[in-house]
Amino acid sequence: YYYVPGANRTQDALRDEIKGRATQTYLNPNNKWIWGTSTSEAARIFYYRYFDPKEKIMAGAYVFDLDPATFHLKREIFGDRAHWNPSLHTWVFENGWASDFRGALRQNTRRFDAQTFPQVSEPPDYFLKAPAQDKQMNFLELEQYIRDLKQSGFDTVSLQVRFYRKFAVPLFALIMALIAVPFAFLVGNRGAMTGIGVSLVIALSYWGISIFFEKIGDVNQLPPQMAAWSPDAVFGLAGMYLMTRMRS
Numbered sequence: 338y339y340y341v342p343g344a345n346r347t348q349d350a351l352r353d354e355i356k357g358r359a360t361q362t363y364l365n366p367n368n369k370w371i372w373g374t375s376t377s378e379a380a381r382i383f384y385y386r387y388f389d390p391k392e393k394i395m396a397g398a399y400v401f402d403l404d405p406a407t408f409h410l411k412r413e414i415f416g417d418r419a420h421w422n423p424s425l426h427t428w429v430f431e432n433g434w435a436s437d438f439r440g441a442l443r444q445n446t447r448r449f450d451a452q453t454f455p456q457v458s459e460p461p462d463y464f465l466k467a468p469a470q471d472k473q474m475n476f477l478e479l480e481q482y483i484r485d486l487k488q489s490g491f492d493t494v495s496l497q498v499r500f501y502r503k504f505a506v507p508l509f510a511l512i513m514a515l516i517a518v519p520f521a522f523l524v525g526n527r528g529a530m531t532g533i534g535v536s537l538v539i540a541l542s543y544w545g546i547s548i549f550f551e552k553i554g555d556v557n558q559l560p561p562q563m564a565a566w567s568p569d570a571v572f573g574l575a576g577m578y579l580m581t582r583m584r585s
Contacts, residue, residue: 373400373459380405383459387486393421393461396491398430400457410438414454421461427453471499479503494561498554501565508569509543515576519583543568
């Protein structure tokens, strides 16, 4: 699983270009950069280590306001965490600081426990334009990413499910072979179209069951390992049962 994440990054970059979405970085999926909304007063860039769309929380969030004429840095905001406040329609930055710049000189650095900046009003939906980061990582990168987020106190259950699925999904190719043998005898001489139809039914069934178990795992109703491997277990047992029912 070293080549697919890189291909996903290239695909996502091209899709953003085609659809005219905000420019993002894809070379290092552990670190996300995305253009914010720009005005005549400032062009904005966001950086964050992690974004939880369900809880509307960012980890390691930076905001860089640039002079649109010169692209010199005007202001830098950092929060160890940032959460969306819908009543204020802005982000609340926690345990951070803000600095103003004049030329290359940093001025007026202010530290805070919690602070809002009304100008930073891009809603959480704006960051949903970014594709799922786990698809852009191989299993080693994702494992380290999960470890870092755990140390920061974030819920990583859904990411753990996706981590184990990186192993479970490729294995289904072998399980398909296990299922295909008894089905080949059942189909017999009924034609190629029948075989294609059976294959599609099996693939769609696996896809549906995988989504079902993934959603259960995401809400912590099953351990991540079980949520990821259950579809393979179900179809593997079905294949073994069909093998035992074959006439020798």
